[in-house]
Amino acid sequence: MRWGALGIFIIHLGVRLALDGPQIWVDLVGYNLIAIVACVALFSSPRHNDPLAIAFLVCAIASWTCGSLFSSLSQFYVLPLSGEYLANISYSLFYPFALLAIPRILNRRTSLSVTEMLDAAIFGLGLTSIATALIFSQVISVGSGQSFFELFYPICDLALLITLAIASITQIINRRFLLLALGFFIYLLFDYLYLWDRFQGSYQFGTVFDNGWLLGIILISQSLWLSPAITREFLPIHPAFIALSIFISPSLLAMMALRPGIFPSYIVFPTIATLFLAFIRMTVSLRQASALTDEKTLARTDELTGLPNRRKLIAALGEFSQVEGALMLLDLNGFKQVNDRSGHRAGDQVLIQVAARFARVLPEGALLARLGGDEFGILLAGSKIATHEIAQALQACVSYPFLIDGEKISVGVSIGHVDNSEGGDLLAKADAAMYRVKRSINS
Structure with a gap:
């Protein structure tokens, strides 16, 4: 043929x-x-x-x-x-x-x-x-x-x-x-x-x-x-x-x-x-x-809270060395018990409300990110005194209970505060500072 x-x-x-x-x-x-x-x-x-x-x-x-x-x-x-x-x-x-x-x-x-x-x-x-x-x-x-x-x-x-x-x-x-x-x-x-x-x-x-x-x-x-x-x-x-x-x-x-x-x-x-x-x-x-643009935004956004994620915080940390300020890592106290007692749905609602309270406390220009689990990170410009005052306000904002499906749930927060002027690996230093605070609370 x-x-x-x-x-x-x-x-x-x-x-x-x-x-x-x-x-x-x-x-x-x-x-x-x-x-x-x-x-x-x-x-x-x-x-x-x-x-x-x-x-x-x-x-x-x-x-x-x-x-x-x-x-x-x-x-x-x-x-x-x-x-x-x-x-x-x-x-x-x-x-x-x-x-x-x-x-x-x-x-x-x-x-x-x-x-x-x-x-x-x-x-x-x-x-x-x-x-x-x-x-x-x-x-x-x-x-x-x-x-x-x-x-x-x-x-x-x-x-x-x-x-x-x-x-x-x-x-x-x-x-x-x-x-x-x-x-x-x-x-x-x-x-x-x-x-x-x-x-x-x-x-x-x-x-x-x-x-x-x-x-x-x-x-x-x-x-x-x-x-x-x-x-x-x-x-x-x-x-x-x-x-x-x-x-x-x-x-x-x-x-x-x-x-x-x-x-x-x-x-x-x-x-x-x-x-x-x-x-x-x-x-x-x-x-x-x-x-x-949407993909890039989603890649740097936490799905649950809508906050920036760890990737966004690390990217911003590279430029943060040029300004006076502090890096804070925040870890919720008693959150595991919330998941065990009330379930993961209630735990997710607590995280959403915690993120909202943190956002209300922070001044304009501060970066609040969820790093994963019950851990948050904050990049905050300002003097050492001003950033410590914000840290105290963050602790105070979670001191009263969260109302989830008619149930009052209480959690605390451990904050690792590192001044930008210290140099070095700020993320590692803030993480170590946070765990020192957490151990002092548990002891």
């Missing part, structure tokens, strides 16, 4: 060279049979292929085949006007499916993030806008009577060509890539030659020229029978190129507004598409930044 399409193609080419003029069995049946066999051959390709790559490529070739059938039928039979539109729509569907298939054909293990795919699309459309403005505007004159599809096809062909160019930078070049690129290049080359002949009025149906598209499709189909590239990390596009692509689009639109007629109107399509994707990229980036 792998070589079926190529075998029929060679026979068809020989018959085409031997005959003159369009023939139903040659140009309608035989011609489109080659594309159908190429589709069938894709389903028989090795299992190392990505199923989505096969599905997208089959849809692309099948869409082109449908367009070819409508177009061929119109050469031998009188079809309603809708037949021409159906042919053009079918041909047009080849492009989105091909653009989706290319990355997966080259490397099925490459997993791109949304931002990486958007960056590639923005860069590709930006280059398409430039090329459309600088190249097609010189080849295709405005007002020459071209239909929408006659302008749409070359722009899409260029987008495919740029996609392959980007893939050559971000993927490993191997036989699979070369065969795929050659197939698309031949397909696109004959697309451009066809459009040129149409503009010149020299195109003739039923000649060897038409076999060019089939040759491209066969090579594209054959590329899936070769082994994919060894996985490597996707090389991101430099932000400067993304910024340039985004800058070009409004610049082209502004020039078209200030000097009407300087560029053909069909340039609007890739430029607006570039700006649209840029807005989507910005929205995705803002959401990702917000999510990262």
